[in-house]
Amino acid sequence: EVQLVQSGAEVKKPGESLVISCLGSGYSFKTNWIGWVRQMPGKGLEWMGIIYPSDTETRYSPSFKGQVTISVDKSLSTAYLQLNSLKASDSAMYFCARSPITMGPGAFDLWGQGTMVTVSS
């Protein structure tokens, strides 16, 4: 089955760090872009950044550059989103999504189930 499976929900304290994982299966992981999207509670979608696993070319939204790190382990078919120095305002649902080489990088045709992050003291 073609799918992206994300790591589970997290509860963190302010100032802590977090890594969310996104495992791709059923397709060629290396040759499809993987992006990350944030959705704060009750709000819209925010594009965070995208990575091409084959050569690790990475692009960040200016809104998130320096705040997050996107990486990948091709051998594990897994992408990662690292969030540092967490604040309450980082509480959100985070999605990974695939952008096929034929579309992009660009449109996301396959999505993970989302990882809920709660930051609270």
Next chain:
Amino acid sequence: EIVMTQSPASLSVSPGERATLSCRASQSVRSNLAWYQQKPGQAPRLLIYGASTRATDVPTRFSGSGSGTEFTLTISSLQSDDFAVYYCQQYIDWPPEFTFGQGTKLEIK
């Protein structure tokens, strides 16, 4: 940054009727425009890419049109399963940021 503006913010339509959702870009994105549907508690679903190409398994009642700065998503005959939030997204290569619109909530009238 390219700003994507969707209108209206919410839309009430009766089942069986047509719904027309708009998306405007602050500068040309050519045809690099996608539409997504999101239902509560679910991940978004790709409906349209390249402004007018339906994604796999998307019903033909969904159609996209436009290029440059003005885009439209039309749902020809609304079914109960179509009531959701719809987002547009631009993915032009430069500047390298693929911003979403703020969404249109499609509600049952």
